[in-house]
Amino acid sequence: xxxxxxxxxxxxxxxxxxxxxxxxxxxxxxxxxxxxxxxxxxxxxxxxxxxxxxxxxxxxxxxxxxxxxxxxxxxxxxxxxxxxxxxxxxxxxxxxxxxxxxxxxxxxxxxxxxxxxxxxxxxxxxxxxxx
Numbered sequence: 001x002x003x004x005x006x007x008x009x010x011x012x013x014x015x016x017x018x019x020x021x022x023x024x025x026x027x028x029x030x031x032x033x034x035x036x037x038x039x040x041x042x043x044x045x046x047x048x049x050x051x052x053x054x055x056x057x058x059x060x061x062x063x064x065x066x067x068x069x070x071x072x073x074x075x076x077x078x079x080x081x082x083x084x085x086x087x088x089x090x091x092x093x094x095x096x097x098x099x100x101x102x103x104x105x106x107x108x109x110x111x112x113x114x115x116x117x118x119x120x121x122x123x124x125x126x127x128x129x130x131x
Contacts, residue, residue, distance in 0.1 A: 040074035047082060057086040059097035066101020070109065 050064050057065070065086060075082045085098070 036074040039071045040078075043068060043071040043075055043082065046071075051083050051086060053088075055088070057089040057094050059090075059093045061086060062089065062094040062097025062099075063101040063104075066098040066103075067105040069098075069102055070105050 046068060050061070050068060055061075065084065069084045072082050072084045076084075086094070089095070
């Protein structure tokens with residue numbers, strides 16, 4: 001009977017150790033907890049300034065509220081009823097600002113997840129070596 005090593009492709013990476021996987025998951029969980037606390041604190045700090053009661057919200061407040069909306073998630077999850085949208089707004093212009101704010105925040109936070117390193121350019125000397 002043949003051993004598994006003889007059948008394994010030489011380019012195949014060895015399986016990850018369970019202890020390494022546990023450390024990775026623990027590190028990600030701690031990072032998520034820290035980010036959640038920071039986001040909740042930041043939203044609580046900025047909310048009174050960003051949602052003034054005596055003002056009609058226009059495009060700029062819509063932009064701010066849209067950008068702050070993802071920061072409100074930790075507060076909403078723990079049961080706090082926090083504002084994410086101003087009902088005293090100017091209408092369509094506020095909503096356009098809100099949508100732009102949400103999208104800008106999404107690009108800023110999630111855009112880097114989709115960045116890829118560029119492959120080195122193929123030069124004549126590299127091309128000749130592969131033949």
